Amino acid sequence: MTPSLTAARLAERHRGTLDTALETTRTRVHWSPHPENPKAYGGENTAVPGSQSVPEGAAAFEALRDTPFDLDQPALADRVGDEISPYGFRLGIDYPRADLEALLPAMRAAMPGWRAAGPELRALVCVEILARLNARTPEIAHAVMHTTGQAFMMAFQAGGPHALDRGLEAVARAYDEQTRLPERMRWAKPDKRGPVELDKEFVPVGRGVSLLIGCNTFVTWNGYPGLFASLATGNPVLVKPHPRAVLPLALTVRIARETLAEAGFDPNLVALAAEGDGEGIAKELALRPEVRIIDYTGSASFGEWLEGNATQAQVYTEKAGVNTVVIDSTDSYRAMLGNLAFSLSLYSGQMCTTPQNLLIPRDGIDTDEGRKTFTEVTADLAAAVDKLLGDDARAAAVLGAVVNPQVLERIEKAPEQGEAVLTSRAVPHADHPDATIRTPVSVALDGSSADAEGVHQAECFGPVSFAVATDSTADSIALLRRTVRERGAMSVGGYTTSPEVERELVEACLDECAQLSLNLTGSVLVNQTSAFSDLHGSGGNPAANVALVDAAFIANRFRTVEIRRQA
Amino acid sequence: MTPSLTAARLAERHRGTLDTALETTRTRVHWSPHPENPKAYGGENTAVPGSQSVPEGAAAFEALRDTPFDLDQPALADRVGDEISPYGFRLGIDYPRADLEALLPAMRAAMPGWRAAGPELRALVCVEILARLNARTPEIAHAVMHTTGQAFMMAFQAGGPHALDRGLEAVARAYDEQTRLPERMRWAKPDKRGPVELDKEFVPVGRGVSLLIGCNTFVTWNGYPGLFASLATGNPVLVKPHPRAVLPLALTVRIARETLAEAGFDPNLVALAAEGDGEGIAKELALRPEVRIIDYTGSASFGEWLEGNATQAQVYTEKAGVNTVVIDSTDSYRAMLGNLAFSLSLYSGQMCTTPQNLLIPRDGIDTDEGRKTFTEVTADLAAAVDKLLGDDARAAAVLGAVVNPQVLERIEKAPEQGEAVLTSRAVPHADHPDATIRTPVSVALDGSSADAEGVHQAECFGPVSFAVATDSTADSIALLRRTVRERGAMSVGGYTTSPEVERELVEACLDECAQLSLNLTGSVLVNQTSAFSDLHGSGGNPAANVALVDAAFIANRFRTVEIRRQA
Structure with a gap:
């Protein structure tokens, strides 16, 4: 079956964005393909093709309330969910709970096809997911607002374009890291009996299931870098949202799965693991042998537990500090x-x-x-x-x-x-x-x-x-x-x-x-960092072991298999 | 005091080598600046300026036997050493034992000056160390032969030029990784009230003391990548050789210290921690809070112990597998x-x-x-x-x-x-x-x-x-x-x-x-990998958590501190 989203079509749409993103991670100048002004969304003259307007986003959010969240994901068990808006009402949404014994093998099984796509097509599919998320920024902004308590403008900007910028930065960096060796080359060593020759092939391969443990505050902003870094480097991503902030990531997972399927890939490359408040399934998931990468934002105590115990995985943590x-x-x-x-x-x-x-x-x-x-x-x-x-x-x-x-x-x-x-x-x-x-x-x-x-x-x-x-x-x-x-x-x-x-x-x-x-005295605050330009965290003091988004955040999410053949 | 090895002189000598090394880590073609033919060493027409001939190397090795090894390193306690050549004789060399309580703070104190040198000068100093080691390849080859049991030709090639190639590969990669962000730039975000501007500076900083735990077989080949990767990224390196294979690394440390001092840096950026056979100081060293990076080649059991216990450090292990x-x-x-x-x-x-x-x-x-x-x-x-x-x-x-x-x-x-x-x-x-x-x-x-x-x-x-x-x-x-x-x-x-x-x-x-x-049927063996071209290990199965030398081997040995100033 030919996918509706072909590689050629994706390249035509997004290769320019990927190239500019790559270039900007080096120059660090100001740049974003995701408008931060809500007025740029919706209508015919929108800067974001196919996007919702803010009222449309509000209506879409209202339509989600008090209904079961529809997710086309296999191995579903019962339903869970009890989010309460910090603005004082229950969201009334419940989410399907995954049967992990069936889901994790299905996610692993999705890896070879995704690996075979290669770094460029993986990056382009990721950029398409980001573009679709951007078109839904008005709806996701409401979801962020009513799970985190952010005021609408911040939920819109930090939860939408700024989070997408960080995700795109991760995709660009992932593409960059995976393409530093040639796909194929012939190696020849001079020798008095004639050159010794080998044909060499270098294939980036993912590590295994990547677990994203979401936080309660910057659900998408802190979540997208790890999600897209892992996905772009060939790993399926299991998204375990904070039980109080499920909706923004549930929407993200749904959109990612739709995009992957349309591009001809197994949608199980991205899946949701929702849980009720207080269940604490992160601890169990973190120790699963299938889980080889973990991204976590949250308390220092659980972050340190992950670092010390989930030794089968690469663990990327943003914990807490005293600023x-x-x-x-x-x-x-x-x-x-x-x-x-x-x-x-x-x-x-x-x-x-x-x-x-x-x-x-x-x-x-x-x-x-x-x-x-x-x-x-x-x-x-x-x-x-x-x-x-x-x-x-x-x-x-x-x-x-x-x-x-x-x-x-x-x-x-x-x-x-x-x-x-x-x-x-x-x-x-x-x-x-x-x-x-x-x-x-x-x-x-x-x-x-x-x-x-x-x-x-x-x-x-x-x-x-x-x-x-x-x-x-x-x-x-x-x-x-x-x-x-x-x-x-x-x-x-x-x-x-x-x-x-x-x-x-x-x-x-x-x-x-x-x-x-x-000496910050203008509109930039010490709390704010700008994707493509500023590093978020240093990764070198107890507050976090990562910096968003540097090479170290990417380089160990995949490995390179070399195949040498007698020439 | 002006150092005798100025930055300008180092750049004149080695910038070309560094550039070719950088280029070759991308193209993966055959290349080495270190001749593998012993005849290229010594005499007036040598391809390696100032190098020993093989007989001179043999004589230098003989002169080391049955004497105390001279090392200009502070905080020395007593002396240790009982190496026995697999060719059937005692080396009779003893080495000064370091007082770690004094040495580790001295090594940390060397960091700010080395950090201030910046990535290029650090790389050039490392290339100078490698060039001096290359000139001493004939002597080091004898040291490798009589600690590891390798036949002379292998000790010469794998212990000399091939090890130096892996070291240079690490230096080139380290320079590459540290220079991916601009040193300084002005960031400007358009705004209706005029552009918002910040001056940004990005400074690579080392993590702390890097511990090299040497092995008994490929002492320099397995040791140099971690040693030079850490040093080039701003970290002092404490070299803890295998008690049965001290001499090749003791010579390396001495040459590195001389070079650092001549270039105007604190020689304590590289130091030796010799121990007697059976003392097992690696375990104690690995848990020291000053130690933030560990490179290890050896048994699976100790490698796994390091991975599980030295959680204050980045741990890079090459263990064992079933090929x-x-x-x-x-x-x-x-x-x-x-x-x-x-x-x-x-x-x-x-x-x-x-x-x-x-x-x-x-x-x-x-x-x-x-x-x-x-x-x-x-x-x-x-x-x-x-x-x-x-x-x-x-x-x-x-x-x-x-x-x-x-x-x-x-x-x-x-x-x-x-x-x-x-x-x-x-x-x-x-x-x-x-x-x-x-x-x-x-x-x-x-x-x-x-x-x-x-x-x-x-x-x-x-x-x-x-x-x-x-x-x-x-x-x-x-x-x-x-x-x-x-x-x-x-x-x-x-x-x-x-x-x-x-x-x-x-x-x-x-x-x-x-x-x-x-289908290897020619002179290349499945056991052999060539620096700049082949990856050694994958880092993705239980035999090793690293591949020599990829970005993941480098990128987390340093962090980048960003300094933003109101423009």
Whole structure:
């Protein structure tokens, strides 16, 4: 049977995108084929062919609610699902549960055909999946919003185009890595009895089933890199979503399976393993002998368990860290405060890259508005946050909703841990009266206190930050080094006008292997990284063993089999 | 102080070599800057500037004997060393033992300066080390011969130029991987309020101390890839030789330290950790928190222990497998026998790539000399081995010496395990009357016997092969698959004139991830791989988790720290 999506058609559609993606992973310039403006979607003049408009996406999401999710996947058992929107309603969707004893062999059986496709066709099929996901961005944005609590605009951008960018970056990198050796060549070694000749063939082969263990917050953004890196390198991918954030990945799996089938491949190359809340099937799946690759985003404790126990697999983890900003001095005091206020507020601090500890010398900092004491800095930052979030509608659009009860509890308990310099308030949502929305809280701590150390050296995920009074900037940098080494960091920020302090901050981050942003005062936040250009995480401190998306994230997902023949 | 080896001088000398090496890792053609003919060394017209001649190398080796090995390394404690040549004499060399509590911090302290050198200068310094090692190839060849038992020509070629080729391949790959991102760039994202701009810098940083755990057989060939991959990516390398094969790596460390110092870097970037036989310091070293990378070649049991326990480190292992040759049919019967006879005899089968199991249908094979029964094939192969090794001098030059008493014991016990179809004899050595030299032994086994399965499915390192009678070639291929999956394989061979059987062999090796050589009848053996062109091992079956030298062997030895600054 000739597939409807032929290799030639896929090449015509996507080879240009793949080439530009490849080129951009090298130049690191700004580029994306996925528009981030919702207005670019839907209608005849859309920049995304065949895409839904935002209202169409909303309607599609509503149509999914309170129905069984339809998935054409073999070996189904019963149904599970109990997602609750952080905006205050049940999704009412249930998903088929897979019979893993039957599914895993079916996935393995799909490998030879996918291997035979070769790196280019695999990449093109992946780009087609990404293009179809992009056309459904408005619907997926609603699914992301109502599983993670992200405000709509963030759910749209981070859950749609930015996640697709990271997926495409992984596909481009995977293609790149798999094509570094020639497919075939003749080798000839000079010899006095005539050249010794061999014909050599190099075939990239996948490792086995790749398990994606999804998270609750950046479901697609953190999920797509591993999913597409593994798929493009020849591995079937079993997607195990977080039980509270199934829908975005279930839609992804369905679209991937449809695309694979239309291109003539076994749809079991991508499959869903849904589970009910609290079942914990990830642990069992992670130890299955068929599972040879694991991508995980989530708690440090489970990440470390995977690294130590799933030794039959390549394990890629993004865990948790204690992100730090060292504040030494600035020539743009107001802009610094504005940038930090946004960093602390965006998605209620529920980003793995949100700053937690702000290290400020207790005797204050030099600024373009003169010397500011520790107390003044924390008060001015609190005022900047209050100003940013003063209007309820704007506050809700920045904050999104609180993703789970544990985060809410941390917000409530934070003021007990020190001197509250910014207090949290509940924000109402115009459309969703039961949404749980809170402004950030910030607590001042004494950096020389051992009790305080116990507080600021533990990760406190959510909109809670600690303003830590240090003896000096040198003391701040020493604490930064210790924090990164022992607790890890996904991001480090620094503000200074001193070349010497800047040099010391850079050396600290090179030594401890952390990504550093200096003097951010514009619209880019320390929490944000841009696909094709920025690395997300360093992979060299306890917060994560990967960086998105570098060669190390790709190169060990496949192996190369060489076939030598006497010429 | 200006270093005598400046960056400009190193670039003038070695940039061309580095560029050709880089290009060749992509084209995979035959190339080497290290001559494999001993006559190319020494004298005025040498192809290797400043090199020793073979007699000079022999004299240098003799001068090392019965003296303390001089090593300019800090933190030395007492002295150790008790190497015995497999050719029957004590080397009488002792080595300084390092005080690790002082050495490891000194090695870590060397990192910032080496990091600041950047990828190109690091690569050029590494190429200079390789060039100096090449000039000392004649001396190192004697050191390799008298620690491993390799015959002189193999010790010269595999221990010298071929090992240097693998080291240079690692340096080229390391440079390549570290320079895939720009050093610096300005990123600009269009925005209606004017472009959002950031200056970005990408700095490759090493992970920490890299530990090389040396083996007893291919001391330099298996050691140099990890050593140079780690050093070129910014890591200090602690070299822990096998207690029976210290000298080749001690010379390597000394030359590396001299070169580093002359180039203005801390010589503690490479250091030796010698130990006495039976001390087992590798286990302690492997768990040190400073150690972040481990390269290991040796037994499966210790390799698996490292993989499961040294979780603070990236662990690269080459362990052991059961290498198999499937014999189905041939149109070059004599040439096949000759090629296999050489494969089984070379260095007394003490190569990780030497075939162990020859799978032959019990009802025989079709050949250009007509149908040959199982018994005829094994008898003809035995005759081919006897012919190859009929002359004692030639036998000694092919076989080398038996590396240790365990191998000797296996040779002696082999005939008890089945029907001996080729028996071993002792070979005298003209120059070394106490050398332990033995011809190979081969034992016929019934592939349908469970007892026999226990024999041929265990690795039997040394000149012992099993001719396994199978029901059919299909049965052979099924056994091949099971062997690779469960026991691993560094190499697989196949002989067939049938396109269908060839296709099945290829599919089996793609499925089980093993390197396949088909119908080798010339001077290339299944045991041999050529740097820059062939991959050594697949990294995808239990025999090894690495392939020499691919991107995965390099990419995770360093991390990239990004520094973003508001533009």
